[in-house]
Amino acid sequence: MVALTIKVSEETFTPRQQAVLTAALDLLVENGDGLTMTAVARRASCSKETLYKWFGDREGLLTATVQWQAAKVRMPQVDRSSLTARRLRESVEQFARDLLTTIEGDISVTLNRIAVTHAAVEKDRLGEIVLENGPMAIRRRLKPILEAGREARLLRFENSEDAYRTFFGLVVRDVQIRLLLGDRTLKQTDIEAEAKAAADQFFALYGAD
Template sequence: MRVPVQIKISEETFTPRQQAVLTAALDLLVENGDGLTMTAVARRASCSKETLYKWFGDRDGLLTATVQWQAAKVRMPTVDRSHLSAKVLRESLEQFARDLLTTIVGEVSITLNRTAITHAAQEKDSLGNIVLENGPLAIRRRLKPILEAARDARLLRFNSSEDAYRTFFGLVVRDVQIRLLLGDKALTQSNVEANIEADVKAATDQFLALYGAKANI
């Protein structure tokens, strides 16, 4: 009997109209940083504030949905445990790495993370926790079952899926995100994007060299 590993999350169930609103909110974050208000989003998205409150509750609810929508760009592979092969595993890891890099080097992600870090340092509001829980931690929770399925299929060897995930994340992201957040002039977004495919392959090769249980992975 086939037992698929399906990573289905609520972040990806927004209606097209809600997606348009969340895209407007992300655009405003890029333009204004802290200047995200229900009034501004309603005006940009051509909807009423009443609709925003109905869909998202309060400003924190809107921020949460906005971060979830951004994090949903990192698609999660769906694999079949009984037919998980070395090829499928590699393709799944490469897809995750490609989406992750493409998302975190974008202007939206950089602005969102910078704003969240500033708010956390100032204890200004809950944006820091919202970004942490619905961004990095949510993405982690989606990939770990794939790693565990690969371990069950004897394609990977590790004691802790958390440690394995952190290793893979580190190999994929390296110092790119922190350098972009700090405005390293030697590292441009276009340069990173141009090298994403090479970086994805290198990170996957390195991870499988560390954790692969079979030489043909």
């Protein structure tokens, strides 16, 4: 059984493994559901034995692939002892930009479409893998930042889970469902504006006076 959740950053995978995961993501976009260890090995110019050594099996490869994609939403770095309102705002807005940039890409749209289809017919654990290593992992990475803001008396909320869900809703709104249905009108200028608007609305709701 492959562990579903690990903390992922650029340092989690070697440059060679990153190249393999990028090849796997490209194949998912091109071929959808037809991802195989053989195809990934061929695209990445490595042996299947190496893939099995690194990732265990196809499910392990899919898990690592989703984790690598989710890692594109960067973890804001804040110093809890000297956190300022400006630094907190910059971190939250950066997170919003990264989140929108990641979910609007072809890779995330393809992964989500496949995962929804698989979950509907209980074909395999891809839906669970995407949920745990995508949205749930992103939530676990931002909540400590919000809690740091509360500790610094820059934010006010009783429950960090509620605060995170509000923030996520303000950022994503209906964007993800529109993307899944084929709307590709979200541009970089839209991302910048929407990230800023989401941060404005979040701090209006939870910012300390």
